[in-house]
Amino acid sequence: MNTRLLEVEDLQVEFRTRQGRVRAVRGLNYQIDQGESLGLVGESGSGKSVSALAILGLLPRAARITAGRIRFQGRDLVGLPERQLRAIRGRSLALIFQDPLSSLNPVLTIGRQITEQLRAHRIATGRAARDRAVELLERVGIPDAARRIEQYPHQLSGGMRQRAMVAMALSCGPSLLIADEPTTALDVTIQAQVLELLAELRATTEMSMLLITHDLGVVAGSTDRLAVMYAGRIVEDGATAEVLARPEHPYTAGLVESVPRLDAPRDGALHTIPGAPPDLGTELPGCPFRPRCPHPSPRAQSEEPALSELHPGHRVACWSPRLTPLQDTTSGGNP
Ligand SMILES: Nc1ncnc2c1ncn2[C@@H]1O[C@H](COP(=O)(O)OP(=O)(O)OP(=O)(O)O)[C@@H](O)[C@H]1O
Numbered sequence: 001m002n003t004r005l006l007e008v009e010d011l012q013v014e015f016r017t018r019q020g021r022v023r024a025v026r027g028l029n030y031q032i033d034q035g036e037s038l039g040l041v042g043e044s045g046s047g048k049s050v051s052a053l054a055i056l057g058l059l060p061r062a063a064r065i066t067a068g069r070i071r072f073q074g075r076d077l078v079g080l081p082e083r084q085l086r087a088i089r090g091r092s093l094a095l096i097f098q099d100p101l102s103s104l105n106p107v108l109t110i111g112r113q114i115t116e117q118l119r120a121h122r123i124a125t126g127r128a129a130r131d132r133a134v135e136l137l138e139r140v141g142i143p144d145a146a147r148r149i150e151q152y153p154h155q156l157s158g159g160m161r162q163r164a165m166v167a168m169a170l171s172c173g174p175s176l177l178i179a180d181e182p183t184t185a186l187d188v189t190i191q192a193q194v195l196e197l198l199a200e201l202r203a204t205t206e207m208s209m210l211l212i213t214h215d216l217g218v219v220a221g222s223t224d225r226l227a228v229m230y231a232g233r234i235v236e237d238g239a240t241a242e243v244l245a246r247p248e249h250p251y252t253a254g255l256v257e258s259v260p261r262l263d264a265p266r267d268g269a270l271h272t273i274p275g276a277p278p279d280l281g282t283e284l285p286g287c288p289f290r291p292r293c294p295h296p297s298p299r300a301q302s303e304e305p306a307l308s309e310l311h312p313g314h315r316v317a318c319w320s321p322r323l324t325p326l327q328d329t330t331s332g333g334n335p
Pocket residue numbers: 015017022023024042043044045046047048049050051060062214280281
């Protein structure tokens with residue numbers, strides 16, 4: 001049986017701003033089992049990062065969780081005192097960001113940052129901690145690790161810094177790694193290497209991963225399941241391969257069609273989803289995607305659809321899903 005590691009239940013997060021409240025996350029539901037990898041995708045502003053920061057207890061001061069539960073290893077993290085959250089963060093729940101410089105301390109050597117983390121979580125001290133730091137850097141593919149641990153973040157290349165951040169995140173053997181746009185700032189070759197590294201680490205440990213990105217290409221090869229966020233909610237989820245091959249929500253379909261393809265005609269215009277996401281500081285009557293929807297149902301005018309299962313394990317929040325027939329990939333094509 002699968003062991004449930006993380007369960008996010010009807011999570012709601014609001015910002016208080018001078019213009020009023022902004023409902024950044026409006027009822028988010030998902031689960032991650034042990035060893036599983038979930039991709040969270042959506043355009044900028046859909047609430048991906050805010051929901052991850054809520055899990056980690058790292059929301060900015062202007063934001064607060066107004067409802068819901070975040071159950072991690074059976075314990076609700078919402079409302080947990082900061083001291084207890086700190087003990088979980090870095091140890092069983094680790095985070096890597098797009099920009100390693102924002103999580104690496106510029107005035108401490110790489111080695112010191114890793115050994116400090118090991119000491120703080122009472123995993124190792126002294127010589128043992130140093131040996132473990134070297135081992136971690138070797139594991140993430142940093143050559144000459146014994147010398148590299150004496151260096152400062154600015155002395156490493158972008159790709160190396162990203163690897164050092166992964167090493168730091170892995171130092172305490174986390175059960176869940178939250179990776180927020182981990183490869184966005186990297187060039188394509190290094191991006192592929194970092195994704196490969198994450199996949200390899202997942203294959204060799206029981207670690208689960210929440211991979212947040214706006215790039216469907218990144219989730220395609222790296223995640224078991226996919227959840228698509230729009231305006232602070234999940235509008236579609238299911239097995240990654242199934243959702244990408246058979247997107248039912250018009251928003252997901254638009255995202256899939258927006259991915260540049262190598263086999264597309266050279267002069268063909270790149271597809272984009274017309275319009276822009278709604279302002280989360282205003283009331284959203286009906287379906288928030290309605291103004292951008294190519295075939296809105298009359299019901300979308302007044303009622304927001306809830307997620308419901310359309311195919312086994314594949315849920316969609318839409319009044320007029322596309323109902324794409326599943327392509328049969330076993331029979332060698334249609335007669
Ligand atoms: N400091 C803030 N003050 C007010 N509202 C904010 C603030 N930060 C975020 N928000 C709101 O939260 C929403 C979700 O932001 P979030 O950063 O989670 O989106 P995202 O999907 O991760 O986008 P990105 O990929 O650009 O990080 C935004 O659309 C915005 O309305």
